[in-house]
Amino acid sequence: MKQQTFERLHAKFWDDFESMLEVYNKKGTSSGYSANYSHERFINDYRLICQHYSLSKSRAYSNNLIGRLHSLAMGGHQVLYKRDNIPLGRILHFITTEFPCAVRREYKLMIVSILLFFGVMFASASLIVAKPDLAYSVVSEYQLKGIENMYDPGERKNIGRKRDSDSDILMFGFYIRNNTGIGLGTFASGIIFGVGTIFILLFNAIFIGVISGHIINVGFIDTFFPFVVGHGSFELTAIALAGCAGLKLGMALLNPGRYSRFDSVKRSALHIMPIVIGMMGMFIIAAFIEAFWSSSTFLSNETKYITGAILWTFVIIYFLFSGRGRAHR
Amino acid sequence: MLDTQIKIETPEGIELGVRIAGPVVRGFAYFIDSLIKFVVYFALYFLVLFSYAGLSESSFNVLIGILLILMFFFEWFYSVFFEIFKDGATPGKKVMGIKVICDSGVPITWSSSLTRNIVRVVDMLPFFYFFPSCGVGLLFILFGKNFKRIGDIAAGTIVVHAKEKNNTHRIAEAEPLVPSQPLSLDDKKAIVMFSERLNSMSEPRAYELADILEILTDELGPKGVEKLNRYANWVVGEK
Numbered sequence: 001m002k003q004q005t006f007e008r009l010h011a012k013f014w015d016d017f018e019s020m021l022e023v024y025n026k027k028g029t030s031s032g033y034s035a036n037y038s039h040e041r042f043i044n045d046y047r048l049i050c051q052h053y054s055l056s057k058s059r060a061y062s063n064n065l066i067g068r069l070h071s072l073a074m075g076g077h078q079v080l081y082k083r084d085n086i087p088l089g090r091i092l093h094f095i096t097t098e099f100p101c102a103v104r105r106e107y108k109l110m111i112v113s114i115l116l117f118f119g120v121m122f123a124s125a126s127l128i129v130a131k132p133d134l135a136y137s138v139v140s141e142y143q144l145k146g147i148e149n150m151y152d153p154g155e156r157k158n159i160g161r162k163r164d165s166d167s168d169i170l171m172f173g174f175y176i177r178n179n180t181g182i183g184l185g186t187f188a189s190g191i192i193f194g195v196g197t198i199f200i201l202l203f204n205a206i207f208i209g210v211i212s213g214h215i216i217n218v219g220f221i222d223t224f225f226p227f228v229v230g231h232g233s234f235e236l237t238a239i240a241l242a243g244c245a246g247l248k249l250g251m252a253l254l255n256p257g258r259y260s261r262f263d264s265v266k267r268s269a270l271h272i273m274p275i276v277i278g279m280m281g282m283f284i285i286a287a288f289i290e291a292f293w294s295s296s297t298f299l300s301n302e303t304k305y306i307t308g309a310i311l312w313t314f315v316i317i318y319f320l321f322s323g324r325g326r327a328h329r
Numbered sequence: 330m331l332d333t334q335i336k337i338e339t340p341e342g343i344e345l346g347v348r349i350a351g352p353v354v355r356g357f358a359y360f361i362d363s364l365i366k367f368v369v370y371f372a373l374y375f376l377v378l379f380s381y382a383g384l385s386e387s388s389f390n391v392l393i394g395i396l397l398i399l400m401f402f403f404e405w406f407y408s409v410f411f412e413i414f415k416d417g418a419t420p421g422k423k424v425m426g427i428k429v430i431c432d433s434g435v436p437i438t439w440s441s442s443l444t445r446n447i448v449r450v451v452d453m454l455p456f457f458y459f460f461p462s463c464g465v466g467l468l469f470i471l472f473g474k475n476f477k478r479i480g481d482i483a484a485g486t487i488v489v490h491a492k493e494k495n496n497t498h499r500i501a502e503a504e505p506l507v508p509s510q511p512l513s514l515d516d517k518k519a520i521v522m523f524s525e526r527l528n529s530m531s532e533p534r535a536y537e538l539a540d541i542l543e544i545l546t547d548e549l550g551p552k553g554v555e556k557l558n559r560y561a562n563w564v565v566g567e568k
Contacts, residue, residue, distance in 0.1 A: 002565060003521075003565035004565050050342070053343050054342065054343050059514075060514040060517060060518045062500075063518075063521075063522050063525065067495040077339060077434060081434075083439070167390045169390065170394040171394070173395060173396065174397050181405070266484070269484060270444070270484075276444075
């Protein structure tokens with residue numbers, strides 16, 4: 001078949017398809033075809049366009065025609081693979097199943113991350129309790145003094161003071177921006193062969209450990225631990241999750257297995273996205289608890305310890321058991 | 330074909346070609362986005378400045394708290410928002426006519442958009458906030474494959490030109506003429522392409538090109554061009 005015959009036969013069909021694409025793209029995300037189009041018609045037409053495109057190439061029609069059919073095929077391809085936005089059911093499924101399952105799937109790296117973070121944290125805290133002077137060689141005297149002041153039962157100026165709800169909101173914003181940012185950075189820097197993640201994990205573990213140990217040494221236990229126990233459940237776990245996700249990226253680069261290094265990183269990044277998204281959610285919950293609950297002064301320490309225990313149990317049970325047996329939907 | 334075009338094979342058995350956007354056009358897009366962010370921050374700065382005088386301390390605290398939350402989302406998810414809801418293009422990219430797609434050719438997904446924009450922190454190293462576009466990401470774009478920064482590699486995305494440049498000129502009408510000797514498919518295609526591009530080149534250039542085919546047309550200069558045009562009409566024509 002010569003080119004002009006081919007063009008004459010199908011010109012109307014191509015024009016229709018083109019105007020459908022225009023309407024579709026103008027409507028943006030709402031999946032609206034023009035009036036006389038349906039999903040069924042689109043699929044059939046798209047296949048036909050693809051066929052015409054290959055035909056025009058194998059028959060060596062002119063580049064202009066091939067170019068036009070290529071544009072139509074490309075446009076159709078973009079429409080066909082457009083994803084729908086996330087419905088509510090999907091979000092619930094994510095919370096109850098997808099997130100905890102994704103974490104359990106990476107249990108090995110999760111254990112490594114927990115050891116690196118919680119292990120080093122407890123180790124450095126114990127070390128400081130055993131040798132109090134060491135604290136000053138890790139954290140500067142000035143910083144330690146500042147932290148002592150924050151938790152000094154006699155002063156109770158900053159953290160323990162009776163705050164109004166307005167400064168709670170201020171701190172809520174601050175915690176979200178600061179802590180979640182650190183979490184995301186921990187994950188992202190895993191792509192530097194995991195070194196970035198390990199560095200941030202260890203840095204924070206040692207810092208938190210030394211501070212806790214120092215607080216125990218100076219005897220401000222009753223102001224410090226009731227404050228951190230509640231939101232710590234979500235926040236510290238979220239840091240370990242960020243560490244796990246970052247380590248996964250690093251491992252994908254170091255040990256790509258049967259894939260190329262690029263493909264391996266790409267695959268693992270998509271795999272651990274649920275962990276990263278869930279981690280952000282946990283940081284936001286932690287910021288909420290830290291701003292509105294941990295800092296309140298009218299709650300007794302017993303109440304805070306008990307809720308802290310409940311929150312920790314909840315987090316542990318959630319990651320151990322939630323979504324078991326429902327992973328594949 | 331240009332070497333910035335890559336081929337993507339689809340399940341329908343066809344190959345789609347996309348043109349990858351280079352560092353310069355992406356740099357401009359990034360600059361425009363940075364400008365937008367700068368303007369927003371500048372506006373927020375003045376909002377804070379004026380409200381400090383006007384508001385009581387407690388409402389001022391509430392305002393700052395809300396602003397900090399907004400800033401967090403703005404810093405991390407500005408690009409994600411536009412890439413998901415505005416067809417793969419932030420305002421800067423839209424202006425420059427480029428967009429992000431997955432390297433399988435399908436529109437960008439939630440997880441790839443999140444990945445490429447979170448990993449942006451690493452692309453910015455070691456300058457962080459000062460010269461964000463000049464970090465290691467730029468080195469990867471310049472020396473890596475398909476102009477990918479680290480975030481693009483991790484997410485499996487590419488930045489491509491959104492619009493294809495299609496030549497819409499049709500060949501000049503002329504009386505069809507059968508060539509004096511049989512032509513291969515490639516020869517025919519070359520002649521039709523020549524004819525299609527006639528009105529975008531100067532006359533001397535057209536003569537120069539047509540003269541190469543003197544062996545086929547037995548003519549030089551304008552007559553050679555005219556003869557080639559008639560061949561082209563025969564190749565595409567209905568007779």
